[in-house]
Amino acid sequence: MSTMLEVSGLTHQYGRGERAHVAVRDLTFTVESGQLACIVGPSGCGKSTLLRCISGLIPATGGSVRLHGDEVSGVPDDLAVVFQDYSRSLFPWLTVAKNVEFPLRWQKVSKADRKRRAEEVLESVGLSGVGKKYPWQLSGGMQQRVSIARALVSRPALLLMDEPFASVDAQTRGELEDLTRRVQRDLGSTILLVTHDIDESVYLADRVLVLSKSPAAIVADLDIDLPDDRDQITTRESEQFVSLRGEVARLLQSPQVQRTGEADTTDAASESESEASDAGATADEAGDAAGARADTGPHAATEADSDGPTGTDGTAEASDETATARS
Amino acid sequence: MSAPTATAKRGRILGSAAVTWFVFALALLLWELIAVGADTVYFPRMTAILGTGADILLSGPAWRLMLGDAAFGIVLPSLATALGAWAFSAALGVALGTALGRSRWAMDYCGTLISFLRSVPPVTLMPAFMVMFGIGLRMEIAAIVFSTLWPIVLNTVDGVRSVDQVKIDTARSLGTPRRYWLGMIVLPAAMPKIFAGLRLSLSIAILLMVVAEIVAGTGIGLRIATAQQTVEYTEMWFWVLLLGAIGYALNSALLAVERLVLGWQPTRGDDA
Numbered sequence: 001m002s003t004m005l006e007v008s009g010l011t012h013q014y015g016r017g018e019r020a021h022v023a024v025r026d027l028t029f030t031v032e033s034g035q036l037a038c039i040v041g042p043s044g045c046g047k048s049t050l051l052r053c054i055s056g057l058i059p060a061t062g063g064s065v066r067l068h069g070d071e072v073s074g075v076p077d078d079l080a081v082v083f084q085d086y087s088r089s090l091f092p093w094l095t096v097a098k099n100v101e102f103p104l105r106w107q108k109v110s111k112a113d114r115k116r117r118a119e120e121v122l123e124s125v126g127l128s129g130v131g132k133k134y135p136w137q138l139s140g141g142m143q144q145r146v147s148i149a150r151a152l153v154s155r156p157a158l159l160l161m162d163e164p165f166a167s168v169d170a171q172t173r174g175e176l177e178d179l180t181r182r183v184q185r186d187l188g189s190t191i192l193l194v195t196h197d198i199d200e201s202v203y204l205a206d207r208v209l210v211l212s213k214s215p216a217a218i219v220a221d222l223d224i225d226l227p228d229d230r231d232q233i234t235t236r237e238s239e240q241f242v243s244l245r246g247e248v249a250r251l252l253q254s255p256q257v258q259r260t261g262e263a264d265t266t267d268a269a270s271e272s273e274s275e276a277s278d279a280g281a282t283a284d285e286a287g288d289a290a291g292a293r294a295d296t297g298p299h300a301a302t303e304a305d306s307d308g309p310t311g312t313d314g315t316a317e318a319s320d321e322t323a324t325a326r327s
Numbered sequence: 328m329s330a331p332t333a334t335a336k337r338g339r340i341l342g343s344a345a346v347t348w349f350v351f352a353l354a355l356l357l358w359e360l361i362a363v364g365a366d367t368v369y370f371p372r373m374t375a376i377l378g379t380g381a382d383i384l385l386s387g388p389a390w391r392l393m394l395g396d397a398a399f400g401i402v403l404p405s406l407a408t409a410l411g412a413w414a415f416s417a418a419l420g421v422a423l424g425t426a427l428g429r430s431r432w433a434m435d436y437c438g439t440l441i442s443f444l445r446s447v448p449p450v451t452l453m454p455a456f457m458v459m460f461g462i463g464l465r466m467e468i469a470a471i472v473f474s475t476l477w478p479i480v481l482n483t484v485d486g487v488r489s490v491d492q493v494k495i496d497t498a499r500s501l502g503t504p505r506r507y508w509l510g511m512i513v514l515p516a517a518m519p520k521i522f523a524g525l526r527l528s529l530s531i532a533i534l535l536m537v538v539a540e541i542v543a544g545t546g547i548g549l550r551i552a553t554a555q556q557t558v559e560y561t562e563m564w565f566w567v568l569l570l571g572a573i574g575y576a577l578n579s580a581l582l583a584v585e586r587l588v589l590g591w592q593p594t595r596g597d598d599a
Binding site: 052055058075076079081083085088089091092093094095102103105106113134135137150 | 372475491493494496497499500502503507512515516518571589591592
């Protein structure tokens with residue numbers, strides 16, 4: 001397998017100087033061709049910033065992103081993004097078919113070809129015969145199918161999905177998850193999907209990357225060795241699934257995930273209490289501030305520095321941490 | 328579709344065209360009755376007004392659909408002035424508004440100025456227009472353009488500015504080339520607001536047309552003024568009602584165009 005996506009030392013901060021908020025810090029990972037990788041992390045941890053950097057929508061302030069070997073600067077041609085908010089992402093003034101054809105307009109594809117390919121891809125997402133409708137005439141799940149179809153129509157080398165199923169009901173979510181896996185297998189696409197939903201990440205992925213709180217850093221990289229054919233009911237019941245899910249959940253609750261961010265922001269400077277809580281205050285969640293105040297000791301910093309796939313370490317400490325947090 | 332409830336049913340019956348026209352006819356009838364009761368020259372009977380109107384407009388030969396000289400000599404030129412000036416405003420206003428809205432800083436400089444220009448009651452500028460353009464058609468056009476331009480500009484700026492960030496990201500990630508950006512993303516997204524501006528300015532155009540014509544002594548405006556001065560109140564009322572009808576017809580026509588262009592909007596189609 002060749003490497004499709006290579007992210008090295010990716011850093012992104014908003015603003016400058018004291019007011020700077022580091023959303024992503026020194027992220028390094030790769031995604032192989034044909035892989036479906038999920039990034040799971042607590043909400044507000046910088047997942048969306050990461051995706052925006054990878055897709056070239058915003059230039060990262062540090063590090064590099066390579067798509068099949070080419071440095072990404074600006075939006076690459078053979079990359080597509082599926083956003084969470086389908087109702088805002090689809091163009092309401094275009095019919096479903098025109099929406100799906102949209103990316104082909106900018107490529108050398110004849111009108112007839114565009115039409116045919118749009119029909120094909122709509123059929124592959126289970127939406128034949130709705131091409132003439134407008135997006136608002138479809139249900140939420142169907143609208144998200146349309147945006148998946150639109151993303152796939154130009155056969156992108158890499159498909160990025162930003163919490164794609166977060167705004168649909170549970171039933172539809174299951175259907176869309178299965179659809180994503182099926183389409184990915186059929187077309188051999190490479191998908192990087194970001195989610196905050198642990199179950200979803202394990203169910204979908206060949207591989208799960210666990211991200212820490214803001215600034216995002218990778219704390220674990222798990223291979224998901226579930227069978228390729230997955231089923232919403234039996235897969236989710238299987239022991240393997242349950243234990244993988246538990247592992248990811250523990251990682252997400254581990255002190256590494258909860259604390260890495262705050263410790264990281266202060267690792268260069270000597271750790272003073274005020275600095276740590278400053279870092280917490282810039283993060284958008286109130287919980288961060290609480291975490292920052294609790295973890296100004298040098299212990300937290302050393303722990304955080306050891307990032308990478310140290311899953312079991314994190315697991316052991318996770319239960320301790322939750323116990324102390326509750327008391 | 329869910330089963331129609333009693334309220335929905337009533338709503339549909341009340342909202343139907345037949346009912347609103349029935350109420351309209353009822354109002355005309357009420358006018359007639361009050362006028363008969365009042366019996367004053369200032370408030371003529373509706374039948375008399377409509378009769379006078381028919382005499383004025385429908386005095387022509389059959390091959391012209393009975394339309395008389397007044398229709399061609401007075402109503403059409405007035406309409407052409409108003410519509411022509413409004414169309415010019417629309418083209419200029421959308422272009423100007425798009426340019427201002429797309430620029431990062433232009434509205435920081437010009438925003439207050441444009442809001443100010445828009446707030447000046449255009450009718451009060453009539454003397455200034457008379458001095459600048461002389462009494463006549465050029466003055467009428469200038470007055471209508473000046474008063475209809477700013478609502479269109481401001482609405483277009485607003486529309487162009489309010490393109491959803493997710494749509495911008497989507498369009499960028501789908502590789503939309505820059506030269507297609509305006510036509511494919513910005514203007515379609517701004518279209519609902521642009522149309523709101525166009526509708527607003529269309530009614531202003533009719534208003535300014537009459538005022539300018541009264542001042543300049545042409546068209547429908549002159550007729551209203553003359554009828555009033557010569558105590559021909561029946562005729563005066565006819566011209567006033569005709570203006571109402573023209574405004575209604577133009578607004579309906581623009582709505583029809585809007586429905587065609589903005590047919591994609593989920594809430595379109597039931598408001599009139």
